[in-house]
Amino acid sequence: MRVCFVAATEEELLLMWSVYEELREGGAETLFVRAGGGSRLDEMANTIGARFDMSVQTGDAPSCAAAILERLPKTLEEFKPHWVVVHGADGYGVAGAMAAYYASFPVAHIGSGLRFGRSLEKTGKEACRRACETLSTVLFAPTQRACSNLLSENRPARAVHTTGSTLTNSLIRLKHTNSISGSTNRIRQRLFGGGDTPSVILLIEHRDTLRDVLDGLVSAEKLLRGVRIVVVSQDKEFDDRGMEVTVCDGSRVIDVLLAAGRGVVVTDVGWVVEAAAVFGLGVVLVAEATDRPEAVEAGWAVLSGLEGRRVARAVVMMLRRWVAPRTQPFDGDNAAAHVAAILVQNRH
Incomplete structure (x- = not known):
């Protein structure tokens, strides 16, 4: 065939x-x-x-x-x-x-x-x-x-x-082949410090949305003390809005998710909702609706809307209560x- x-x-x-x-x-x-x-x-x-x-x-x-x-x-x-x-x-x-x-x-x-x-x-x-x-x-x-x-x-x-x-199936296969790789461990050390510190991973495609989300996180900075913030971005003119963040090349999405270990992903990218669930990460979806509602219903993701302060509130709440659900949504x-x-x- x-x-x-x-x-x-x-x-x-x-x-x-x-x-x-x-x-x-x-x-x-x-x-x-x-x-x-x-x-x-x-x-x-x-x-x-x-x-x-x-x-x-x-x-x-x-x-x-x-x-x-x-x-x-x-x-x-x-x-x-x-x-x-x-x-x-x-x-x-x-x-x-x-x-x-x-x-x-x-x-x-x-x-x-x-x-x-x-x-x-x-x-x-x-x-x-x-x-x-x-x-x-x-x-x-x-x-x-x-x-x-x-x-x-x-x-x-x-x-x-x-x-x-089949997307989840691809990621499961990838997880099995790369979970113990040396490159994953190196990324974990560089971005996340290799410890058990909770992290917030910003994986946002639209520049204006990323700016608004960072402004929202600035407003909640006191509530995010001790949380490592990693921005996955291909924007060479990236503006951190005065926050202490670690910036990672936007082409390394899967590597970053594999290495994260513990944390919450903030994204406006639909398929990342599936990826985060495979890798055991919670998701704050910066949107009013999703084409993968099963993740929201199963407790893996929340819809925050687009306004930066609402996103920040959703991030803080997810970090406080996050325990990976027993059931995969996909x-x-x-x-x-x-x-x-x-x-x-x-x-x-």
């Missing part, structure tokens, strides 16, 4: 990597296509040991999407995959799904049915996912709620499969094997 994977973001890479490994171990031929993405995608690939067979990366976003639509069908004609696996967190993923669809190769959508609910945050990310799902023959839902979302939108029941989270143990088996059974 031949399977092509198309990834443009860190989230997409993590959703696909465990399935890619599972299929390769079973003897399948694979083609991994990088469709856009920046340096953080490269670093994530290096972290998990993934290798891209082809890269489509030209200029700005519209130019890159156009290049995917132009170049990918020719590649697919040569490779002749039984499946093209996509997620579609952005326009690059949609372009990949469209390229496969118009070239008459069946599309499999991984991480299907993730929804923000009745929220103003139903913006580009969810629209792109829905577009890719519409172009797909099979839909792999990571949770029962995601499956219910798809069925409520009149997706064909025969196309929807509840498999567990079942990922056998997700990749489940997806791989369905792809094999239904290959065209």
